[in-house]
Amino acid sequence: MRPRSLTTPLILVMLGAFFLWRNLHPEAPVFDLIANYWPFLLIAWGFIRLLEVLVWRASRYPGVTGGEVVLVVFICLGGMGLFEVHRHGIRLTPAIFGEQFEYPVSSQMPAAGIKRIVLDTPRGSIHLTGGETGQISVSGQKQIRAYTREDADRTNGRTQLEMTVEGDRLLIRSHQDRAPAEQRISDDLELTVPRDVAIEGRAGNTDFDISDVNGAVELRSGRGDVHLARIGGNVRLDIGRSAAISASDIHGNLDIAGQGSDVQVDNVTGQVTLNGAYVGSLEFHNLSSPLRVQGARNLELRAAAVPGTISTDLSDLTADNVLGPIHLVTRSRDVHFENFTDSLELETDHGDVELEPGRMPLPRIDAHSTSGEIELALPEHAEFQLQATAERGEAVNDFGSPINTQVEGRRAMMTGAVGSGPSIRITSDRGAVAVRKQGSAPSVRVPQPPRPPAPPRPPAPVNLKQSEVKL
């Protein structure tokens, strides 16, 4: 008899256990857990079927059936939907169960001798402003989601905001960890502090809005948005996942690490470092010191300073008024660089490149694109030494006779010197290269010559049998 698979009864057991857990603990974030961990069901299922195939090998076990494939597709679609809903911050569990109760939060103390404030609020939001004050004051609201008012009152009593002085450090704790597991608690706090303190934040799921502080700011959070303005010291952000991070008027270094979507950085005096996977738009404006971006999503960018702007998303990178040396490696973006100095090293896999150095003397340029056009627009009286190669594409020259154009098969090359300027080397493996005068459309096009017709093939050798007569 052919063996029957164990997966159907196992799935029934798991479904039963899941609904039992859900009924006994309706407040537990069951759907949120499923949204993240559902792929492990497929892995476990696959391993069970693999074991069955190997154990029942003698019985010619049939493997995965068509019905199972359909079920796997439905599980994937449902799991992806749940994950996307969860990822966009829509809570699937708690909004349905219990009721939300709100409590005011208020506390203050003299700030004498305090140089550092440590905020420990796992969930909620923190709005902190520095000012000319001798007091540290906290106000805001606490939200507790519970089944009854009595439960919420008890939790509120256990989670009173605590301000503890340790040397020159003030520790502000919301004690959310004291709330029972079936309740959800968050604190939305507004703080006013003296301008010269340093701020340290430790959080799980908290948004930060911090402004007008002269000390250093260091925030570590699992998830949340961060907005910083007018910070005098160094800033270090380590945010697991964020939808938006913005920092403006920072007088120290800015160091951002994590994953997320949008990042906007304006007016920073110190060095800016961005390290992580950010899939939204990145904007840098008016940075006086070096910028260093190391993105897990195929972006590596270094520049000496950005008096102008650099903005990029997953498909485009635009930069205007950037001080070199500039180093850019990207995989799949169209790149447009204007007004840059010193030198540019650029490497892209897919995407067109437009370069307009704008200023004299020209910077040294070394640009390579695996697949895409490279267009270089230079000032009319620019001096440079050019080596441009289109391995499979046409070459466009706007500077006339000093530049020599050669076409060999599908390869087009331009070499030559106009005056005695810096070296400019542009190479495209699949795509055209063009050197034109700024403000004008390409005027001289050197098309590829028509391919010569293929030489006639020699006649195929005829095998003569011994009986045939050789002439």
Place this chain on the structure above:
Amino acid sequence: MNGDVSLIRAVRGPIMMITVGALFVLNNFTPFGFRETWPILLIVFGLLTLIGRGANQPPGGPQ
């Protein structure tokens, strides 16, 4: 020989299922989304098919 072929055919489904699960684990817990990693499915499927064809081949090669 036929036993090897049927075994490889039988394990193909479970291995694909494990691969799909692993890619969604990457999608949910790392920066590598499914929209970037899906070609791994083609690679795994292709390799399993190649192994299956290799097992099907008579010792002297194709005639």
